[in-house]
Amino acid sequence: MFVIHRLINVLLVILPGWVWAQRVGEPLPVWQEGQLDIHQINTGQGNATFVVFPEGTTLLIDAGAINSMDWRTNKPRNIPTWPNNERQAGEWIARYVRNVLRFQQVPVIDYAIVTHFHDDHMGTPLNVAKRSKGGYTLAGITEVADFIPIRKMLDRGWPDYSYPRPMDADSMVVNYRRFLTWQQTKKGLAVERFQAGRADQIVSVKSPSLRQKYPFVVRNMMVNGELWTGEGLRTKRLFPDLSLLKPAEYPNENMCSIAFQIRYGAFDYFAGADLQGVLQFGAPPWHDVETPVAQVAGPVDVQLVDHHGYPDSQNGSLLTSLRPRVLILPAWAASHPGRDVLERLFSDQYYKDERDLFATHLLPEAKTDIADLLPRLKSESGHIVIRVEKGGKTYHVLVLEDRSETYTVKAIHGPYRSR
Ligand SMILES: [Zn+2]
Numbered sequence: 001m002f003v004i005h006r007l008i009n010v011l012l013v014i015l016p017g018w019v020w021a022q023r024v025g026e027p028l029p030v031w032q033e034g035q036l037d038i039h040q041i042n043t044g045q046g047n048a049t050f051v052v053f054p055e056g057t058t059l060l061i062d063a064g065a066i067n068s069m070d071w072r073t074n075k076p077r078n079i080p081t082w083p084n085n086e087r088q089a090g091e092w093i094a095r096y097v098r099n100v101l102r103f104q105q106v107p108v109i110d111y112a113i114v115t116h117f118h119d120d121h122m123g124t125p126l127n128v129a130k131r132s133k134g135g136y137t138l139a140g141i142t143e144v145a146d147f148i149p150i151r152k153m154l155d156r157g158w159p160d161y162s163y164p165r166p167m168d169a170d171s172m173v174v175n176y177r178r179f180l181t182w183q184q185t186k187k188g189l190a191v192e193r194f195q196a197g198r199a200d201q202i203v204s205v206k207s208p209s210l211r212q213k214y215p216f217v218v219r220n221m222m223v224n225g226e227l228w229t230g231e232g233l234r235t236k237r238l239f240p241d242l243s244l245l246k247p248a249e250y251p252n253e254n255m256c257s258i259a260f261q262i263r264y265g266a267f268d269y270f271a272g273a274d275l276q277g278v279l280q281f282g283a284p285p286w287h288d289v290e291t292p293v294a295q296v297a298g299p300v301d302v303q304l305v306d307h308h309g310y311p312d313s314q315n316g317s318l319l320t321s322l323r324p325r326v327l328i329l330p331a332w333a334a335s336h337p338g339r340d341v342l343e344r345l346f347s348d349q350y351y352k353d354e355r356d357l358f359a360t361h362l363l364p365e366a367k368t369d370i371a372d373l374l375p376r377l378k379s380e381s382g383h384i385v386i387r388v389e390k391g392g393k394t395y396h397v398l399v400l401e402d403r404s405e406t407y408t409v410k411a412i413h414g415p416y417r418s419r
Pocket residue numbers: 118120121274307308
């Protein structure tokens with residue numbers, strides 16, 4: 001018996017690297033202490049990123065649910081939910097997150113960010129019948145929280161939701177605020193306004209020893225056009241004083257998006273939600289918010305492509321500053337990505353280094369115009385997982401099956417070396 005025990009112990013020491021190695025055709029191995037996982041979840045309904053920090057703290061960024069309705073026109077969009085229409089996007093996201101969190105006894109999302117108030121990032125209550133006990137509609141972020149408790153919410157509008165103009169008539173924001181109020185009183189949810197420049201709003205919730213063992217930083221780069229300068233807590237305003245503008249000239253919702261950076265050892269990740277940087281004819285220079293934020297961010301290993309690769313995003317100056325080795329394109333509409341954007345992403349005019357592009361969900365309509373460029377993409381569909389190894393020196397990109405809930409690894413890229 002003793003010999004068998006010894007043998008098992010020896011195997012347990014040797015095996016982990018082998019048991020936990022990721023393989024094509026098998027499910028994604030569960031997160032291990034020391035790894036930083038960044039999941040770009042595909043529901044076909046907008047953005048959702050789920051992060052497990054190396055000591056186990058968790059963060060959800062956005063939970064889009066367009067619900068096949070265009071909230072601007074109230075007309076159907078005819079975009080199916082993935083893997084299928086039997087559940088809403090918020091529930092699919094929650095199920096994905098629950099699977100990732102199977103190393104926890106009770107799954108908890110420590111932090112959630114809503115980058116800006118659009119349906120493909122927070123979920124629209126339009127055309128949705130599902131209600132919570134709190135009376136609000138369950139769609140997107142409010143639905144995720146119905147399945148998995150969220151401890152702290154961060155957004156760009158708390159507490160008055162008045163910049164650049166009051167959002168009292170916006171059904172998404174009204175429903176979201178109802179959700180916040182109910183969750184605060186009944187579930188102890190904390191809510192904060194995301195503040196540019198800070199690096200202490202999203203921090204480890206684990207023990208001091210784990211915190212010391214696996215230090216990581218989440219730096220709040222920009223929100224509402226307020227940009228970190230790169231020094232201390234100093235910020236500067238990119239937008240003019242609203243009193244100098246007519247209401248029609250106010251910054252748009254996308255420009256107000258939250259941007260942040262994650263650092264773990266030598267590894268850097270940058271995400272700026274729906275920031276724009278390609279000026280429309282006659283637009284003032286401050287409409288380009290990509291150039292200034294990318295200058296502060298500097299070179300990164302991985303970037304989430306701005307605004308789903310829509311033609312107004314990913315300008316050359318941003319690419320020159322960020323020089324991403326890996327780009328994740330969170331596509332969900334026929335205009336994602338624009339042909340010009342794709343040409344820029346692959347051009348060595350802005351930076352010479354090698355780069356790999358992974359898209360979560362290219363629609364057939366999107367592919368016709370870019371057919372000749374498609375062979376250059378590493379992936380056209382699937383959940384995309386960045387798995388950074390202990391210490392942050394290397395990482396892999398894994399593409400997961402998204403037409404079922406098997407989370408099977410379809411492809412493995414890397415190892416990449418963090419720069
Ligand atoms: Zn968007």
